[in-house]
Amino acid sequence: MTVLTTPGDDYKTEKDLADTDFGKDKLYNLSYDKTTNTFTLQYSDKSLIYRNPYTDEKLYVRLSGSMDNSGSTTAPTKGQISAVFSRAAYTDYIPVFVETTLLDENGDPFPEGTVIQDGTAVTIQAKVKNGYENGGTVQCHLQLSDNKDYPTAGLSFPATAEQTVTIDGVTVSDVNITGEGIPFDCSPTETVITYRAVVDNPDGAAVTVGQMMLDDFFQSKRHSGDTLIPPIELVPLDPDKPIEEQGEAGKDYHYTRTPANENGWNNADVSIVFFPGDFSEFHIVDNKNVTDVHYLTPDNTHKAFTDEQAGKELGLQAHNPTTGEMSTLKDDTVKIDKTAPALTAGASGALTLTDGLAGVWKLERYDAASKSWVTAQEYALTEGNGAASQNHTAAQNGKYRVVDAAGNASIAQAVTVNDPPAVTPSDPNASLPDPEQSTDENGLTHAVITDSMQEYLDRQSPLYGGCFTLEDAKDLFDARYGFSSNVARDDGLVYHYTIAQSGKDVTGEGVNATQAGSFTVTCVVTDADGNTTTVILTDMLIDRSAPPVVDWGADPNPPVGPSFDPLKPTPRPVVKEDAETGKKHAYIYDTVTEQVKEPGAYSGKLTAAVAKQILAGRYQFGTAQGDGVLNYGPVTITVDGGESSLNTTVPGSCIISQTVTDSQGNQTTVYLTYNLIGKNTPPAIDYNPGDETVEPGSVLASPEIIEDWQNGTKYATVKDKLIQAISDPPLSDGSLDGGELRAFLQNRYQFTSTQPDGALEEIRFVITQDGKAVEAIDTTRPGDYLITYTLEDSAGNRTTLFLQYKLVLREVESDLQDSGNISDGSGHPNTGDSTSSGWRHGSPSRCLIHWLLLGLALTALLYTFMRVRQMEKQEEQLDEII
CATH class of the missing domain: 2.60.40 (Immunoglobulin-like)
Known part of the structure; x- marks a missing residue:
């Protein structure tokens, strides 16, 4: 239980007399007392007594020097010698602490493993000597060290009257380790000194003794520091270290405490949890009210602090009543602030920051680039506490907040002081x-x-x-x-x-x-x-030669005329150059299909005046010249090749046209085909002129219609074709499935019900190749496919679209110019002839596809006739017949 330390640095065996009372120009008298065997150096009214450590009764003072008679041939008959002593020193003295040991009150060693509890009477044994070989004996005192580096802690000493001191086994009365200390002769022979103490260590800290040997003549000091009883550390769980690296709970660590922030504050409840093991009790003491002690036991291991407080000072200590072991006492301060600070923004970026408990710590600004809060200003704290109020003038725009010393953040406020660039x-x-x-x-x-x-x-x-x-x-x-x-x-x-x-x-x-x-x-x-x-x-x-452009009108439900879908693209213009003037002229073809109403629309007659309103609501014209100048020509209505109005009470069709001219003479003409269909007709199909697969101006052939003579239900068939060049990469990643083809049909065509509710239902969707149904179209290789698509209105009338879809190699395009338009390589299929039904090929006599399609059409008509009579029984046979 003894730890030896290095002797103190202030030990000296000599004195510089110039720095003592041994000054210059003083008379000294050196005498020897044979009876006491002591030397006395006397000066003025003071004296130093030094006991002669030797048996020799003589003390020699040796003076040496020279005399100068300044050239005289005779020596002086009388002279006086004076001397100045500059230094006095021990020449044979080195004090040494050999060992310091803690013994029981009887002076015997403690049994191994003994827990020395608070209040135990003990004996401290110090062994000292003069470490100079063959040195002399120096009178000294053993005292408690006056050097703070060699503290005495956890001990109290009895009064001198109750103290027991022994020197080499001989009891010495009326001396104590405290005060002037214990006198002894320091000689080369080891001297053993013992004295009594009581362990006074309620905090469980280390019990230490700091001693010093003080020689009586020069007052030189030799220090020693010894730990007599090492502390039993109270170890908390380290929150910054992985739990698996911290050992065993209750042994390697004893408790956890909700960590405080860097300023010593918590902004939430503080919890202390005890881990029983080496200790079975945990004491939480209110240091401001030491009678307020909270005990944690294996049955109650948790203590929470929930109230806000500026600083509750605690002492934490673990105890094992069985063994008497007491851990070191740890001081702790609980500071809780759960209330956010406040930030007030004034004019010109003036900010006021306030907090009533922890105090203001930081002003932060949100950095939008890094998406994080950065410190705009940090304020000094005193013992972890900030001032209740701070002022700041913001010099840059941003979102600011104040953070108190507990880490609470205020509501952020946007502060604007600078204009944008x-x-x-x-x-x-x-x-x-x-x-x-x-x-x-x-x-x-x-x-x-x-x-x-x-x-x-x-x-x-x-x-x-x-x-x-x-x-x-x-x-x-x-x-x-x-x-x-x-x-x-x-x-x-x-x-x-x-x-x-x-x-x-x-x-x-x-x-x-x-x-x-x-x-x-x-x-x-x-x-x-x-x-x-x-x-x-x-x-x-x-482009000075660019014709006017056309876009949809502002209102998809114009006051005059049918509605339109503004999300669909406008019909693509066909641009041609006037051979005579060199001007560019554009032609736009659009189609509208409506049912005949009762009474007839537009008071029964679609006139040029009404047509002008229809065009004005449906389209917006713009000039490509940037000057806004447009000249609108007259609106004409063409019925059966001649200018006329359209009777809207019966089915019919007309073409509404208007030419617009810009400031450079370029023109754009719109041709709107206006179809009126009867009530009891099957669903109508037209091209969607805005679809990119439709050649501008293309028109579907009139449908072939048959009527059920029993109930009047009508069935129509419409034929169309597409020729698609195989692209690289292939269209739709090599496969056009049913979903993609349905979407394609809905974009390429306009389907219109003649019934008031406008509802249409898909009845049949079939893809066939070589007469066999397939799930999708392979777009990676040449092939002929037939797409059959049937829609039924709410009255039971049906229209079936037969679309021949042909895939060809790009290298054979030149051989197919008479068979319809080929894809331009964009990956989108193009339509057929722009001036007829869409079927464009050579002589029927040399076109097998033509005869095949006619045969398929006849088969479909035959099936339709049979369908009228056996609708319920033979529905499932449609695919095989087709």
Whole structure:
């Protein structure tokens, strides 16, 4: 139980007399007392007594030097010698602490494993000697060390009258380790000194004794520090270390405590959990009220602190009543603040930060780029506590919050002090539209400016070398605009450009600058705080020879005329050049099918005046010249080849047309086929002129209709064909299944019910190849397929579409020019003839497909006739008959 330490550094066996009372110009008298065998050095009214450690009764003072008679031939008859002592020293003394041992009150060793409890009377034994070989004897005192590096802790000492001190086994009275200490002679022979103490260690800390040997003459000191009883550490579970690395609960660690933050605060309940093992009790003492002790036992291992408090000082200690072991006492302070601080924003970025308990610690700003909170200002804390209030002036836009010393965060507030980057046109005579400015949830400001410009195509010298790229965008903006930051601390700006055309990002590939149309260049300018100014520049490339463009009207349910689907594309124009004038003229073909109503629509007659309103509601015309100039020609109605109005009380058809001319003389003509069908007719099928698989102006042949003579139900058949060149990669990844083909049919055709409810139901959908049903079309190889699609209205009338779908190799396109239009390689099938029923091929006598389809059509008609009479019994045989 003894730990030896290195002797103290302040040990000296000599004195510099100039630094003591042994000053200069003083008279000294050195005498020897034979009776006491002591030497006395006397000066002024003081004296130092030094006992002679030797048997020799003489003390020699040796003086040496020289005399100078300044050239005299005779020596002086009388002289006086004076001397100055500069140093006095022991020449044979080195004090040594040999060992310090803790014994029981009887001076016997404690049995191994003995737990020395608080209040136990003990004996401390110190062995000392003069470590100088053949050295002398020096009078010393053994005292408690006065050096803080050698503390005495966990011990109390009896008063001198009750103290028992022995030197080499001989009891010495009226001395104590405290005060002046225990006098003894320090000689080369080991001296054993014992004295009594009582263990006074309620905190379970280490019991230590700090001793020193003080020589009587020079007062030199030799220190020793010894741990007599080591502490039993109270070990908490380390929250930052994996549990599997921390050993056994109750042995290697004894308790857990909800960790406090770096400032010593918790912002939630604090929990202390005891792990029984080496100890069976755990004491939680309120240090401000030491009588308030909470005991944790194996049956009650948990203590929670739930109330807010500025600092509850606790003592934590574990105890084993059986063995008497007591752990070290750990001090703890519970500081709980669950209430969030407050942030108040004033004018010009003035912020007030307040918190009533833990105090203000940080002001944080949300960094949108990293999506994290960063410290804008940190305030000094005193013993982990912040001031109740702080002020700050924000210099940058952002979302701010205050955090108190407990880690609670206030509600974030957006603070705006700077405008977004400013933009000015480079041309002093130009002006920009007013920006649309907004502030986001993070307090950052954003401005959006929409600008436009026009450029004319030049066939001889293409704009931008034929392709507008990202570099062109940067050059264009550098020449057109100037940007500046409104952030005073950092005027840096970051530019980001994108190019878009028809809703698609084309920044990488650029824009074809040889074709008419428009594209946008978007430049986002970001300042050092994250505020942005966005300039969206629309550049319209104008082709002087481009005809007017047509788009759907503003209202899909116009006041006059049928409704339309604004999500479907408008019919594709056919553009032709006038051989005489060289002007470009466009032709647009559209179709509308409606049922005859009672009374007839438009008061029974569709006139040119009504047709003009229909066109005005259905279409919007725009000029490609950028000047807005359009000349609208008259609206005409053609019925059976002649101009006339259309009787809307009976089935019929007419073509409504109008020509619009721009400022360059280019024209666009719209041809709207207006079909009126009767009530009791089967569902009507027309091409959807806006579908990309339909050639502009294509018209389906009139359907073949038969009527059930018993109930009047009507059945119609319509034939069409497609020729598709095999593409690489193949269409639809090599397979067109039923779902994809149904969607294709719904896009390619317009199906109209003649019944008031407009409802249509799919009755049959079959794909056949070589007369056999298949699940899908293989688009990787040539083949002939027949798609049969039947719809039924609510009155039972049916219309069946027979679509021949032919896949051919691209190399044989030239051999099929007489057999219909081939795909242009875009992967989309194209329709048949644009001026007839869609069937376009050579002489029927040399076309097996023609005869095959006629045979299939006759078979279908025969089946329809049989279906009328045996609808319930033979429905399942349809696929085999087809």
